[in-house]
Amino acid sequence: MIGNNSMPGSDRNLLLEATSPATREYILARVKPVDLPLRTLLYHPEEFPQYAYFLTSGMTSIVSIMEDGRAVESGMIGREGIVGGLQLLGPAVGPSQCIMQSDGAALRIAFADLARAYQTLPDLRNCILEFEQAQAFSLIQIAGCHRMHEAEERLSRWLLTVQDKTGNDLLELTQEFLGEMLGSRRTTITMAAGELQRRGVIDYSRGRVRILDRSGLENAACGCYPIVARLYNGLYSRSA
Ligand SMILES: [Zn+2]
Missing domain, CATH: 2.60.120.10 (Jelly Rolls)
Structure with missing residues (x-):
């Protein structure tokens, strides 16, 4: 590095x-x-x-x-x-x-x-x-x-972005907070997180999310994730 x-x-x-x-x-x-x-x-x-x-x-x-x-x-x-x-x-x-x-x-x-x-x-x-x-x-x-994509897609996109920005695969997040960030009801987020957990993509308990399967999460995310990730991946090197 x-x-x-x-x-x-x-x-x-x-x-x-x-x-x-x-x-x-x-x-x-x-x-x-x-x-x-x-x-x-x-x-x-x-x-x-x-x-x-x-x-x-x-x-x-x-x-x-x-x-x-x-x-x-x-x-x-x-x-x-x-x-x-x-x-x-x-x-x-x-x-x-x-x-x-x-x-x-x-x-x-x-x-x-x-x-x-x-x-x-x-x-x-x-x-x-x-x-x-x-x-x-x-x-x-x-x-x-926020307007077009489902809670599970947005939650996946959001978790991937947080991991990119922090470099951590363990994220401390309450359901209330997640709902707020994603503009969804807490129950909607609970269901989306439960579905990702059922598929073994994340582990979610007591306000902690651990990403278990990064590529599974990428598959579950909406197309906004690669679009936004590309904007940041090439920063400061495009004009060089
Ligand atoms: Zn999206």
């Missing part, structure tokens, strides 16, 4: 690694390594963020909050990208929130420092724009997925 000795901690952020050594040095001089426990809120709806985060482990969800307080996930960010990049693109504040869905860690940077770097360092800007473009295409796909 390619390491980067100048980066604090043993984990890596792939966006930062795609920038030039000079840019990385500039950013690393302005970050603070932070632990991000499960459920940490990284930004709130209708607020400009104080910090942006280069995740080095774990994953976070972009969650849409409805008028009645219900929530549904529309995107995920892991160590392939940056949390707070969208807010760099213009003055709008968004209606969504970003919340850690696992324990993780990040290099945290003051949003004002990042905004200055974004203006002055073209390679950083290009990487952030490339990531935000992949995010936008992914969000569009997932919007369609």
Whole structure:
């Protein structure tokens, strides 16, 4: 595995690694390594963020909050990208929130420092724009997925994506949480998870999902999974 000795901690952020050594040095001089426990809120709806985060482990969800307080996930960010990049693109504040869905860690940077770097360092800007473009295409796909695909397909797609982002095959997830993320009733998710378990694809008990058969899960997922995975697999290497 390619390491980067100048980066604090043993984990890596792939966006930062795609920038030039000079840019990385500039950013690393302005970050603070932070632990991000499960459920940490990284930004709130209708607020400009104080910090942006280069995740080095774990994953976070972009969650849409409805008028009645219900929530549904529309995107995920892991160590392939940056949390707070969208807010760099213009003055709008968004209606969504970003919340850690696992324990993780990040290099945290003051949003004002990042905004200055974004203006002055073209390679950083290009990487952030490339990531935000992949995010936008992914969000569009997932919007369609929520409307068109069945719970089992969406659950499978979601579990595969979480595994890709975290590198773990054991995921701590309650049914209530899964229902929220997938915009489905808890009973619907319970049935879908039960069916995957019956086929030996996952083991699901007491809020823990273990992926037993990755290719079985890929077969059970909707076509959105390979579409979204492709968007992220080629990040930062397409124009090289
Ligand atoms: Zn789908």
